[in-house]
Each structure stands twice: as structure tokens, then as C-alpha cells.
Amino acid sequence: MRVTDRIEDLDPTSMPRVDLAPLLAGSDVNAVAQEIDAACREFGFFTVVNHGVDPALCSRVAALAREFFALPEAEKASVAMIHGGRAWRGWFPLHGELTSGTPDHKEGYYFGREIDPADARVAAGLPLHGPNLWPETPSALRPVLTDYLSALESVGRNLVRAISMGLGLGPDTLTNHWFQDPVILLRLFHYPPPIHGAPDHGVGEHTDYGFLTMLWQDQCGGLEVRTDAGWVTVAPDPDVFVCNIGDMLERLTAGRYRSTPHRVRSPHDGERISIPFFFDPDWDAPIETLPIPGSALPVPTKRWDDADVHAFEGTYGEYLLGKVAKVFPDLGATVLNEVSVDPPG
Numbered sequence: 001m002r003v004t005d006r007i008e009d010l011d012p013t014s015m016p017r018v019d020l021a022p023l024l025a026g027s028d029v030n031a032v033a034q035e036i037d038a039a040c041r042e043f044g045f046f047t048v049v050n051h052g053v054d055p056a057l058c059s060r061v062a063a064l065a066r067e068f069f070a071l072p073e074a075e076k077a078s079v080a081m082i083h084g085g086r087a088w089r090g091w092f093p094l095h096g097e098l099t100s101g102t103p104d105h106k107e108g109y110y111f112g113r114e115i116d117p118a119d120a121r122v123a124a125g126l127p128l129h130g131p132n133l134w135p136e137t138p139s140a141l142r143p144v145l146t147d148y149l150s151a152l153e154s155v156g157r158n159l160v161r162a163i164s165m166g167l168g169l170g171p172d173t174l175t176n177h178w179f180q181d182p183v184i185l186l187r188l189f190h191y192p193p194p195i196h197g198a199p200d201h202g203v204g205e206h207t208d209y210g211f212l213t214m215l216w217q218d219q220c221g222g223l224e225v226r227t228d229a230g231w232v233t234v235a236p237d238p239d240v241f242v243c244n245i246g247d248m249l250e251r252l253t254a255g256r257y258r259s260t261p262h263r264v265r266s267p268h269d270g271e272r273i274s275i276p277f278f279f280d281p282d283w284d285a286p287i288e289t290l291p292i293p294g295s296a297l298p299v300p301t302k303r304w305d306d307a308d309v310h311a312f313e314g315t316y317g318e319y320l321l322g323k324v325a326k327v328f329p330d331l332g333a334t335v336l337n338e339v340s341v342d343p344p345g
Contacts, residue, residue, distance in 0.1 A: 015043065015045055015046060015047060015225075015234065016035065016038065016039035016042075016043060016045075016046040016047070017046070017047050017048075017049060017240075018032060018035050018036055018039065018046050018047070018048050018049070019032070019048075019049055019050050020032065020048050020049070020050050020051045020052070020155075020158065021050035023158055023161075023162055024050070024051075024052055024158065029162070029165065029171075030165065032162055033162045033163075033165035033166040034166060036159070036162045036163060036166050037163070037166025037167065040163070040166070040245050040249075040256075040257040041256060041257060043260065044225075044244055044245055044257070044258055044259055044260030045225055045234075045242065045243065045244045045260055045262075046243050046244075047237070047240040047241065047242050047243065048155070048159075048214075048240060048241050048243055049239060049240050051155050051240075051241055052151070052154065052155065052158075053148075053151045053152065053155060053241075054151075055238055055239055057144070057147060057148055057151060058148075058216050058238065058275070059238065060144050061144055061145060061148050061188075061216075061275060062216070062218055062273045062275065064138050064140060064141045064144055064145070065109070065188040065190065065273050065275070066190075066271075066273060067137070067138045068109065068135060068137070068138060068141060068188070069107060069188075069190040069271075069273075071135075071137060073093065075135075075137070076091050076093075076107075076135070077091070077093075078135070078136075079091050079109075079133040079134070079135050080092070080093075081110065081328070081331060082331070083133060084110070084130070084132075084133050085130070086125055086126075086127045086128070086129075086130065087112070087115075087122075087127075087128065087129060087130025087131065087132075088110060088112075088127065088128050088324060088328075088331070089110050089111060089112060089130065089131075089132050089133050090109065090110060090133040091107070091108070091109045091110075091133075092107060092108055092109075092110075092328070093107050094106065094107045094192070096108075096328075097327055097328065098326065098327055098328070098329070099203050099204045099206050099327070100204055100205070100206055100305070101326075102204050104202060104203045104204075105191065105192070105194060105195075105201065105202045105203075105266050106189050106190060106191045106192075106202050106203065106264075106266075107189075107190050108187050108188060108189045108190070109187065109188040110185065110186075110187055111132050111145060111149070111185070111186045111187070111188075112128065112132065112183075112184055112185050112186065113149070113183075113184045114131060114132055114146065114149075115129050115130055115131060116131065117130065117131060126283070126317075127317075127321055128183070128283075128317075128320065128321070128324070129283075145186070148186070148275075149184065149186055149277075152186070152214060152277040152279075153182075153184060153279070155214060155241065156182070156184075156212060156214065156277070156279030157175065157179070157279075159212060159214075159243065159279070160174050160175060160179055160212070160279070161174075161175065163212075163249075167253065167256070167290060167292050168292055168293045169290065169291070169292070169293075174290075177285070178252075178281040178282060178285045178316075179281060179282060180282055181282050181283070182279055182280060182281060182282060183210075183278075183280040183281065183282070183283055183316065183317075183320065184277075184278070184279060184280075185210075185277075185278040185280070186275070186276070186277045186278070187275070187276050187278075188273070188275055189272075189273065189274045189275070189276070190271060190272070190273060191220075191222065191264065191266050191267060191271065191272035191273075191274070192266070192271050193266060193267060193268055193269075193270075193271065194266045194268070200265050200266045200268065201263065201264070201265060201266065202222060202263075202264035202265060202266040202272070203263055203264040204263055205226065205261050205262070205263045205304065206261065206262070206263065207246065207247055207259040207260065207261050207262070207304075207305075208244060208245075208246035208247065208259060208278070209246055209247045209248065209319075209320075209323040210246040210247070210248050210249075210278050210279075210280040210320070211245070211246055211248045211249045211252075211278075211279060211280045211281055212243065212244075212245060212246065212249065212278070212279045212280075213243065213244050213245075213246060213276055213277070213278055213279075214241045214242070214243050214276070214277045214279065215241060215242040215243070215244075215274060215275070215276045215277070216238075216241055216242075216274070216275045216277075217234075217236050217242065217272070217273075217274040217275075218236060218238075218272060218273045218274070219236050219238075219270075220236065220267040220269075220270045220271070220272035220273075221233065221234070221235060221236040221267075221272075222264045222265045222266065222267055222272050222274075223242065223262060223264055223274075224262060224263050224264070224265060225260060225261075225262045226260060226261040226262060226263075226304070231263075244259070244260060244262065245257050245258075245259050245260075246259050246278075246280075247259045247307075247309040248280065248281070248287070248309075248316070248319065250309050250310075251287060251289075251309045251310055251312065252287070252288075252289065252290050253289075253290055253292065254289045254290075254292075254310065255310070256292065259309075261304045280316065280320065281316040282316065283315070283316060283317035283320075284315050284316070284317060285315060285316045286314075286315060287312060287313065287314060287315065287316060287319060288313075
């Protein structure tokens with residue numbers, strides 16, 4: 001069925017809702033793994049509840065994000081991405097990030113795993129590795145966000161175990177081979193209302209390029225997912241994380257799981273804060289099809305953007321560099337030139 005541009009509210013029963021309590025308790029783990037496997041095959045999106053992250057911590061991060069984004073632009077510029085250099089951390093202004101070549105109607109702040117400048121990888125100039133840029137105001141952002149990064153990494157590791165089991169692999173297969181030292185990226189996004197007379201798109205249609213995304217969004221909502229019937233909105237809920245698979249998980253599973261296109265509408269009332277967390281394979285992990293037992297390769301289907309996510313060969317770091325460089329082309333050209341990497345298409 002042709003996907004239309006109409007918008008419908010998503011029936012809460014339409015998007016799979018997975019209770020992680022049994023997984024965290026070590027009981028009924030297989031049942032949770034099968035729920036996630038079905039969600040990844042059929043929808044590409046699911047929400048998780050009882051994930052172990054204190055809702056008060058999520059609310060605190062969102063409040064501090066609002067405090068930061070309300071600062072004068074000159075003050076925010078003191079932690080601009082240009083100062084983060086090869087680590088690719090820091091703030092970017094409204095319309096400073098591209099999706100499919102189009103500027104997004106949002107500003108944002110990039111963070112990752114905190115890596116000391118004395119670390120051998122940083123000293124060697126490995127891109128996307130290094131310390132975060134922390135603002136003077138709000139001063140509480142650093143300790144609170146550090147706790148949040150740790151909490152979300154724990155959720156990510158549990159979900160990777162469940163995904164590994166759902167694919168018929170051992171519970172530690174993905175962890176042992178692809179997630180010893182996962183690439184962790186977190187972004188704070190601020191979506192102001194659309195400029196008068198302009199379209200209300202905050203971020204255009206896209207798929208995430210990594211392995212797994214875990215999103216917390218505030219009461220403004222705005223996330224829309226593409227389905228066979230049309231675009232559907234995902235209602236905000238402060239107690240859940242919205243999870244979706246990215247192109248890399250589609251690549252690793254040879255299409256058993258397919259990344260689902262989605263987009264964001266700018267709010268007409270209020271100013272949206274969203275906090276996506278990206279949990280991806282090790283930097284030097286070789287990208288190859290997983291040995292899924294008893295699984296026939298799916299019939300290839302035409303993607304919305306005509307891209308072939310299965311054509312890439314190399315390491316995850318090489319793949320990631322090429323993708324991020326398209327989001328920030330000026331910064332990407334500098335970093336990629338310095339490390340002599342031929343970015344994937």
C-alpha cells in the first residue's frame with residue numbers, strides 16, 4: 001500500500017510495548033526477547049517500560065536542557081562543536097544540522113562517552129573520541145548527564161542481550177563480538193515553534209544510521225513514524241523510552257529487521273525537548289552479517305531513499321564517520337581530511 005501523508009494518532013496498542021522488568025529480574029527473559037524480536041521485524045519501533053531509569057532523572061535532564069538552550073547564543077557558542085574538534089562534541093545552533101541535505105529546525109548539543117585526553121585513542125587523534133564540552137551554566141548538567149549516560153548504557157546493554165536472544169544467538173553473542181566498548185552518543189535537542197509561514201517540520205523523513213536508538217521526549221511530542229497506512233504520531237509518555245532500530249541493525253541482520261522512516265514536527269505550542277541516546281557497536285567492530293540460525297535471507301525491498309544499507313563493508317567507525325560527516329559537512333570535511341578516511345555513501 002502506498003504511504004500517504006495523512007496523520008493519525010497512534011493507537012497505544014499499535015506500537016509494541018515491552019515490559020523490561022522480567023529481563024532485569026532474570027525471569028521470563030526469553031519471552032521478553034521474543035517480544036522485542038517481533039517488534040523489530042514487524043514495526044521497527046517499540047516502547048519500553050519498567051526499564052530501571054528513574055523518571056525523575058529524565059525530567060531533571062530535560063529541565064537542565066531547557067535552562068541551557070534558554071541562554072544567550074553567545075554564551076552557548078562557548079561550547080560550540082568547533083571547540084570539540086575531532087571528538088565531535090558540543091552545541092550547534094538552529095538549522096546547524098542537516099537531514100537528507102535539509103537543515104533541521106532545531107538546535108542541539110552532542111555528548112558521548114567521557115574519554116580523558118590522555119587516553120591513547122584520543123592522543124592518536126581517533127575521531128569521535130575525547131572529552132565532552134561542559135557549559136559553565138547550568139553547572140549541574142555535567143553530574144546529572146553523566147548519571148543519565150550511565151543509566152541509558154545499562155538499558156542499552158540489556159536490550160542488546162534481548163536482541164541477541166531474539167535472533168536465536170546466545171545472550172552474550174552480540175556483546176562479546178560487537179559491544180565490548182560500544183560507541184555511545186547522546187543528544188539534547190530543542191525544537192522552537194516554526195517560523196511564521198514556514199513548514200512545521202523539525203526534522204524531515206529519515207532512518208537512524210546506527211544500531212539502536214532510545215528516545216525520551218517531553219509532553220510536546222512531535223515524533224511521527226511512517227507505516228503502510230500513513231504517518232502516525234507517537235504520543236509522549238514520560239515513563240517510557242521509544243526505541244527504534246537503525247540501518248546498521250538492518251545491515252547486520254541482512255534485512256530481518258528493517259529500520260523504519262520517521263520524522264519530527266515542530267511544536268506550535270511550547271518548545272520541544274527530546275533526548276535521543278544512540279547505542280552502537282564498537283568503533284573497530286567489523287560489519288558483517290550475523291550468523292542467525294535457521295534464518296533464510298529476506299527478500300530485498302525498496303527503501304524510501306533508494307539507499308542500499310547492505311553494500312557497506314568495513315568497520316563501524318568507518319561507517320559512522322561517513323554518516324556523521326553528512327550531517328555536519330563542514331566539520332566532517334576537516335576531520336575526514338585529517339584522518340584520510342574515504343566515507344561510505
